[in-house]
Structures are given as C-alpha cells and as structure tokens.
Amino acid sequence: xxxxxxxxxxxxxxxxxxxxxxxxxxxxxxxxxxxxxxxxxxxxxxxxxxxxxxxxxxxxxxxxxxxxxxxxxxxxxxxxxxxxxxxxxxxxxxxxxxxxxxxxxxxxxxxxxxxxxxxxxxxxxxxxxxxxxxxxxxxxxxxxxxxxxxxxxxxxxxxxxxxxxxxxxxxxxxxxxxxxxxxxxxxxxxxxxxxxxxxxxxxxxxxxxxxxxxxxxxxxxxxxxxxxxxxxxxxxxxxxxxxxxxxxxxxxxxxxxxxxxxxxxxxxxxxxxxxxxxxxxxxxxxxxxxxxxxxxxxxxxxxxxxxxxxxxxxxxxxxxxxxxxxxxxxxxxxxxxxxxxxxxxxxxxxxxxxxxxxxxxxxxxxxxxxxxxxxxxxxxxxxxxxxxxxxxxxxxxxxxxxxxxxxxxxxxxxxxxxxxxxxxxxxxxxxxxxxxxxxxxxxxxxxxxxxxxxxxxxxxxxxxxxxxxxxxxxxxxxxxxxxxxxxxxxxxxxxxxxxxxxxxxxxxxxxxxxxxxxxxxxxxxxxxxxxxxxxxxxxxxxxxxxxxxxxxxxxxxxxxxxxxxxxxxxxxxxxxxxxxxxxxxxxxxxxxxxxxxxxxxxxxxxxxxxxxxxxxxxxxxxxxxxxxxxxxxxxxxxxxxxxxxxxxxxxxxxxxxxxxxxxxxxxxxxxxxxxxxxxxxxxxxxxxxxxxxxxxxxxxxxxxxxxxxxxxxxxxxxxxxxxxxxxxxxxxxxxxxxxxxxxxxxxxxxxxxxxxx
Numbered sequence: 001x002x003x004x005x006x007x008x009x010x011x012x013x014x015x016x017x018x019x020x021x022x023x024x025x026x027x028x029x030x031x032x033x034x035x036x037x038x039x040x041x042x043x044x045x046x047x048x049x050x051x052x053x054x055x056x057x058x059x060x061x062x063x064x065x066x067x068x069x070x071x072x073x074x075x076x077x078x079x080x081x082x083x084x085x086x087x088x089x090x091x092x093x094x095x096x097x098x099x100x101x102x103x104x105x106x107x108x109x110x111x112x113x114x115x116x117x118x119x120x121x122x123x124x125x126x127x128x129x130x131x132x133x134x135x136x137x138x139x140x141x142x143x144x145x146x147x148x149x150x151x152x153x154x155x156x157x158x159x160x161x162x163x164x165x166x167x168x169x170x171x172x173x174x175x176x177x178x179x180x181x182x183x184x185x186x187x188x189x190x191x192x193x194x195x196x197x198x199x200x201x202x203x204x205x206x207x208x209x210x211x212x213x214x215x216x217x218x219x220x221x222x223x224x225x226x227x228x229x230x231x232x233x234x235x236x237x238x239x240x241x242x243x244x245x246x247x248x249x250x251x252x253x254x255x256x257x258x259x260x261x262x263x264x265x266x267x268x269x270x271x272x273x274x275x276x277x278x279x280x281x282x283x284x285x286x287x288x289x290x291x292x293x294x295x296x297x298x299x300x301x302x303x304x305x306x307x308x309x310x311x312x313x314x315x316x317x318x319x320x321x322x323x324x325x326x327x328x329x330x331x332x333x334x335x336x337x338x339x340x341x342x343x344x345x346x347x348x349x350x351x352x353x354x355x356x357x358x359x360x361x362x363x364x365x366x367x368x369x370x371x372x373x374x375x376x377x378x379x380x381x382x383x384x385x386x387x388x389x390x391x392x393x394x395x396x397x398x399x400x401x402x403x404x405x406x407x408x409x410x411x412x413x414x415x416x417x418x419x420x421x422x423x424x425x426x427x428x429x430x431x432x433x434x435x436x437x438x439x440x441x442x443x444x445x446x447x448x449x450x451x452x453x454x455x456x457x458x459x460x461x462x463x464x465x466x467x468x469x470x471x472x473x474x475x476x477x478x479x480x481x482x483x484x485x486x487x488x489x490x491x492x493x494x495x496x497x498x499x500x501x502x503x504x505x506x507x508x509x510x511x512x513x514x515x516x517x518x519x520x521x522x523x524x525x526x527x528x529x530x531x532x533x534x535x536x537x538x539x540x541x542x543x544x545x546x547x548x549x550x551x552x553x554x555x556x557x558x559x560x561x562x563x564x565x566x567x568x569x570x571x572x573x574x575x576x577x578x579x580x581x582x583x584x585x586x587x588x589x590x591x592x593x594x595x596x597x598x599x600x601x602x603x604x605x606x607x608x609x610x611x612x613x614x615x616x617x618x619x620x621x622x623x624x625x626x627x628x629x630x631x632x633x634x635x636x637x638x639x640x641x642x643x644x645x646x647x648x649x650x651x652x653x654x655x656x657x658x659x660x661x662x663x664x665x666x667x668x669x670x671x672x673x674x675x676x677x678x679x680x681x682x683x684x685x686x687x688x689x690x691x692x693x694x695x696x697x698x699x700x701x702x703x704x705x706x707x708x709x710x711x712x713x714x715x716x717x718x719x720x721x722x723x724x725x726x727x728x729x730x731x732x733x734x735x736x737x738x739x740x741x742x743x744x745x746x747x748x749x750x751x752x753x754x755x756x757x
C-alpha cells in the first residue's frame with residue numbers, strides 16, 4: 001500500500017522529483033566526469049613515470065668527473081644514478097628546429113620509451129632515437145638520416161626508432177610560447193655513437209630514498225661546489241606544468257558539484273516538507289490504522305533515497321565514459337603521454353554515498369515533525385501560518401506600497417525556507433555564470449595584456465647560442481631593435497626554491513612593465529624587480545631579500561626586491577644589463593625585439609617570430625581553458641533551468657490556495673500572474689547580487705590553481721555582469737511565466753477544498 005502511495009506521489013509531484021533526480025545526476029556527472037579525466041591523466045602519468053623510472057633529482061655540473069659521481073653514489077640514500085650529456089642542437093632542416101640531445105651510457109633512469117622501431121641499443125654507433133611527436137610533425141620515418149649541429153660538432157645518424165620521454169611530457173620551444181612539435185624535439189643516442197671519445201657528461205640523474213630537500217643537504221655536504229644546479233622533480237618544468245593542469249581541473253571538478261548538491265538537497269527538503277504537510281490527514285489515518293512511526297519514517301525517507309540513488313548510479317555509468325573524451329583531444333595537443341584514458345577514484349563512490357545518505361536524512365527531517373505527532377493531532381487540519389506585524393509593516397513606507405508589494409513581502413515572511421532556497425539556487429547559477437564568463441574575460445585580458453600592453457613590438461628575433469658579437473651588433477642595428485636576455489634561474493627564500501625566468505633589458509617602449517591593474521610602471525634601473533606571482537609563491541614583499549643563480553652557473557647572489565610588478569606569462573626577475581654586470585654576470589642576449597616586420601634571415605639568428613605568430617600560439621594555448629569555460633556555461637544553464645522550473649512549480653503549489661482565494665475575491669488572472677512573477681523576480685535579483693562577490697572568490701580560487709607560470713587578472717567587465725544578469729533573470733522570468741499560465745486553470749473550489757482537507 002505504501003509503495004502504491006509512493007507511485008501516486010511521484011506522479012502527482014513528478015516535476016519536483018524529476019528536478020531532484022536531475023540535480024543529483026548533474027552533481028555526480030560534474031564530479032565523477034571531470035574526476036575521471038583527472039584520475040585518468042594522473043594514473044597514466046604515474047604509470048609512465050614508473051615504466052620509465054623517472055628521476056627524483058637532476059644535478060647539473062661542469063665538473064662531473066668520476067670522483068664526483070662516486071661521492072654521490074656513496075650517499076646512503078642514493079639508490080641509483082646515471083650520467084648523461086644533454087646539449088641543445090639544431091637539426092639541418094627548414095626553420096632550423098631545435099633538438100635536445102641526450103647522450104647516454106645506461107638508459108636506466110628517465111628511460112626512453114619506445115613506440116615505433118627498435119629500443120635503444122647502447123652498442124649501436126650509427127643510430128639515433130627521436131621524439132615521435134617531432135618525427136610525425138616533420139614527416140620523418142625510421143631509416144631516414146638526420147643531421148644535428150651543436151657549436152663545432154656535426155652529428156649525422158640514422159633514425160632507428162621513435163618514442164617518448166618522461167622529461168618531455170610538456171615541452172616548449174624557445175621559438176614558441178606553446179608546444180610546437182614542428183620546431184622542437186628530443187633525441188637519444190649511445191655514448192659510443194658520440195663523435196668525442198671522452199664524453200663530457202654534464203648531468204647526473206638520481207633516484208633517492210630521501211625527500212629531495214633532505215637529499216640536497218647531503219649533496220651539499222659531499223660534493224659542495226662541484227655542481228651548478230640541483231633540480232628536484234617537483235621543480236622540473238614538464239612535471240610542474242602537467243601537474244598544475246591536473247590540479248586546476250581537479251579544483252573545478254570539486255567545486256562545481258558543491259553548488260548542485262546544495263541546490264538538490266534544499267529542493268528535496270522543501271518538496272518533501274510541502275508534500276508531507278499536504279498529506280497530514282493521510283499520515284494520521286495510517287497511524288490510526290496501526291502503522292508505526294518507524295514504518296512511516298522509512299517510507300518517506302525512501303523518496304530521497306530512491307531519487308538520488310538512481311541519479312548517482314546513472315551518473316557514475318555515463319560520466320566517466322563521456323566527459324573525459326571532451327578534454328583529451330585538447331590535452332593531447334599540449335602534453336605527451338603513451339595513453340589517454342578515463343580513470344576511477346574511490347571518492348566517486350564515497351561522494352555518491354554521502355549524497356544518498358544526506359538526501360535520505362533530509363527526507364527524514366522533513367517528515368519528522370508530523371509523523372512524531374499523535375494520530376489525533378495529525379488528523380486535525382494544520383493551523384494556517386501566522387505572520388506577525390514586523391517593524392517594516394508599521395512604517396509609513398509600507399502603507400504606501402501597493403497591494404502587489406505588500407502581499408509579496410508578507411508571503412516571503414510566511415515562507416522563509418522556500419524563499420531562501422530560491423535565493424541560494426540563483427546564487428549558485430550566478431556563481432557558475434560569473435566564473436565561466438570571468439574565465440573568458442581573463443583569457444582575453446591575458447592576450448591583450450601580454451601582446452599590446454607589455455610587449456609592443458612586431459617581431460621577435462631568436463638568437464643562436466653561439467652568436468658572435470659582430471653578428472649581434474649587425475642584427476641590432478639593422479632592425480633598430482632591443483636586445484633582451486631571458487634565462488632560467490633558481491630563486492631561494494628560506495627553504496623554498498623555485499625555477500623562474502631572468503629577464504634583462506634596458507628601458508624601452510618595446511617592453512613596458514605593468515602593475516596588477518595592467519597600468520604601465522617604471523622599474524628601477526639599478527634594482528631588482530620581481531613578479532607578483534613569484535612574490536606570492538615565495539612569500540616575499542618589496543624590501544625583502546632573495547637569493548638566486550643562473551642555471552649553469554654555481555654563483556649565488558643575494559639581492560633586495562626593489563619593486564614588484566605583474567606579468568601574465570613570464571614569471572621571475574627583471575633587471576637591466578648594467579645591474580646584471582654589477583652582480584658579476586655577463587649580459588648575453590637571447591633575442592632581439594623590434595617594431596619592424598622582419599622577413600629576412602640573419603646570420604646568428606635561429607628564427608623570427610612575428611606578433612601574429614605569437615598571438616596564434618597564444619590562442620592555441622587558451623583553447624584548453626576555453627573548453628573549461630564551455631563546460632561551465634553548459635552546466636550553469638542546465639542547473640538554472642532545472643532548479644528554476646522546480647522551484648517555480650513548488651512555489652506555485654504552495655500559493656495555489658492563496659491564488660484561488662484571490663480569484664474568489666475578484667482578481668483577474670493577469671493581476672494574479674503579475675503578483676506571482678514579482679516575488680520570483682525579487683528573489684532572483686537578491687540571489688544574483690549575493691552571487692556576484694561569491695563568484696569572484698570562486699574565480700580567484702580557480703585562477704590561483706592554474707599553476708606557477710600564469711598570473712590571471714580577475715577584472716569583471718560590465719559585459720560579464722550584464723550577460724550573467726540577463727541569463728539568470730531572463731531564465732527565471734521565462735520559467736516562472738510559463739508556470740504562471742497555470743493560474744488560468746486553478747479550480748477555486750478544488751484548491752480551497754484540498755487545503756481544508
């Protein structure tokens with residue numbers, strides 16, 4: 001009998017129950033769908049690292065002799081070491097693509113991962129193994145020959161195989177701001193194939209049982225100044241980049257379901273409360289017939305249990321099979337992994353079970369008050385809600401308000417929970433919309449800020465490492481350009497170390513530093529300036545001291561932060577050439593920027609990037625973020641339609657008797673419809689206004705998880721607020737207008753009779 005009652009209730013309140021099911025479904029879809037993508041990428045990355053025995057530490061040294069290697073091996077926590085020679089080379093091809101060559105003697109740490117052709121043969125003196133992404137982009141195949149040049153060394157070998165490397169999951173060329181596999185790649189070769197017998201190894205790859213901070217102390221004790229750079233895995237650029245991407249996706253996947261779950265639970269609570277109140281007499285009859293409180297609790301609690309269980313199960317089946325595939329094409333265009341697959345995390349089940357448990361609890365809470373009463377009490381009609389006159393009711397202003405406004409104010413007071421649910425739901429919709437459009441604004445601001453706000457040149461000439469002074473002077477004078485040095489450095493503040501960029505150039509209109517509001521500022525010519533993103537990560541401010549050194553140079557310098565500036569994509573330090581030389585370093589330009597459109601090639605220049613090229617590369621980089629914006633928008637619109645329709649139906653059902661009374665008193669349907677729509681419009685506006693600052697905070701958290709490379713401005717445009725307002729309010733108005741058409745069909749006698757019963 002109770003089961004038949006449940007079926008009847010589902011039919012009578014189908015729209016409310018469908019919306020509860022949909023919101024539970026969407027919550028788990030968002031959580032498990034994005035979570036499956038995050039888990040899949042994380043598991044694939046971990047598996048790739050395990051298969052290739054990814055290094056824990058890289059030590060770079062110009063004095064890497066056998067004695068140094070022996071001291072490293074004698075450290076008790078050193079479990080494995082391998083020497084390599086890593087050098088930049090240029091392939092003898094169109095556009096002079098750069099190839100990072102690894103000359104190896106073991107291939108046991110950070111191993112080459114074969115895909116096509118043979119695995120590395122350490123006894124093969126005539127072969128080379130290349131980056132598969134590079135060979136695919138260049139149309140190379142196994143058996144082809146390739147010629148590499150580095151300083152005075154020329155290497156020509158036969159391609160024996162192609163594959164991947166754990167050190168190049170993310171690989172960015174100096175000629176492009178995004179991965180361009182046509183311009184950059186890596187290669188592996190046996191030390192026996194290197195043209196110099198005594199290979200000048202310059203890096204040691206290490207596996208250790210210690211954490212990398214403790215291990216560095218032991219390295220310093222044992223080999224002291226015999227190395228230039230200590231690079232733990234957590235600071236390795238490829239590892240940092242893909243983990244930042246994973247963290248950002250994980251943050252979004254965790255944040256969105258919260259809104260859906262809150263809305264779902266509040267809607268369930270109000271729906272069950274209303275339904276149980278309307279079934280007060282029926283519950284009293286059942287209790288009089290001998291049904292126990294426990295049996296009735298289980299009956300009504302099962303409503304929330306069944307709806308959310310069905311929604312969760314369906315979401316867990318569909319989401320992991322669909323959502324990840326939306327992200328993988330964009331992810332695989334930037335990152336290189338042997339496989340891209342959906343993953344699983346036990347938290348998907350845990351969150352689903354918690355949602356089911358809480359939904360069941362909310363259903364119980366909604367029924368507890370009435371079911372716990374005696375049969376005689378529940379058989380009596382419920383006393384109508386009474387709203388005492390508040391301070392506002394006694395004011396002259398309230399008396400001057402029209403009937404529409406006074407009626408709605410008092411109705412909101414009588415139905416505080418329903419009004420609160422509407423406000424919270426609209427807040428959730430606003431947060432998602434503001435976050436989505438705010439991300440889109442941030443992407444646009446980054447582009448215009450980086451290219452047009454800071455960088456105001458037309459061409460960027462990338463220089464070869466071995467360029468001569470005469471070649472440099474000739475290029476600079478020919479294009480009337482600005483010489484710029486950009487090198488990686490390691491910054492140390494207390495126990496925190498980070499790898500960032502050192503930017504060295506003289507004051508010029510070609511590069512104009514800015515503050516966090518994108519306004520131009522002047523940096524001190526004799527000081528050290530630090531980006532705000534790096535300052536936040538290191539926990540320093542203007543006037544604090546920092547230590548840093550150039551990669552490849554073991555000389556550390558201690559400087560004061562004289563100014564803090566903002567840069568969206570180039571984090572680190574900016575100084576002038578004279579300041580660099582005062583610190584004891586040589587100014588060695590890596591590029592020249594000019595406002596001329598350079599089409600000619602110059603001796604000593606490896607490539608030329610125009611502003612159009614840079615903008616195109618930037619737009620490619622933003623494609624992945626734009627996909628997240630699209631997902632946010634779709635989910636925001638879905639939740640808006642579902643929740644507004646559900647709450648509109650709920651509100652209509654709750655005031656149906658009042659509307660019938662107004663019709664009896666002579667109000668026409670048009671006036672009553674205006675009365676109904678006004679209240680929902682008020683509540684929607686309040687929810688929107690409260691959602692704006694919360695949306696800002698959510699967006700700030702999301703942007704802060706975008707990694708250490710980018711600094712995103714959070715500047716709401718009027719367009720963003722207006723567009724979010726239009727979508728929210730228009731959806732609310734349209735949904736409630738459609739519902740208000742039912743006012744014409746209100747049966748005055750039946751509605752008043754139901755309420756009396």
